[in-house]
């Protein structure tokens with residue numbers, strides 16, 4: 102069975118320090134509203150496994166999913182939502198930075214970005230925290246259905262070019278609306294778990 106089809110909700114935690122000690126995990130991160138929940142639902146072929154946010158950035162809950170065999174998906178809260186108070190935002194970013202840089206169970210990061218606005222400042226900050234670990238990053242450029250074919254190729258090449266010297270970074274286009282790109286994500290994340 103494809104990896105993501107077996108995805109099941111496990112639990113919600115409020116603190117990254119409360120994540121279990123056992124198992125291996127991939128994290129999904131992205132700016133609030135980038136399309137992360139939709140992407141997880143599309144990959145899992147499920148309409149509401151991850152809740153599509155009605156109030157972006159409201160919750161700092163970490164949803165924890167299970168692929169089976171002690172393989173997990175950590176759905177990190179969306180970042181960059183302007184209405185979150187500065188102090189809360191800063192606290193959260195410290196936690197997130199520490200998680201990305203230091204979590205031993207974490208084997209790879211899936212970074213979700215709106216294909217119309219890739220690599221914004223906070224996206225780069227996630228990469229600055231995570232890339233030094235030497236673990237792989239897979240960038241999903243979502244909502245690709247909103248771009249023309251030419252725009253899709255342009256943004257894909259532009260992002261790929263930024264990481265041309267880093268073989269740990271892979272990039273793909275994705276559309277939850279058109280259900281395009283799921284196989285590619287499945288292959289990349291599947292390889293991380295097999296490595």
Ligand code: GDP
Nearest residue numbers: 133134135136137138139153154244276277278
């Ligand atoms: P999250 O905050 O990153 O979890 O983003 P959501 O998955 O909640 O999506 C934010 C908004 O973008 C919602 O209105 C979705 O319907 C929309 N959206 C998500 N993915 C796509 C996509 O692939 N194509 C289009 N056109 N809209 C999308």
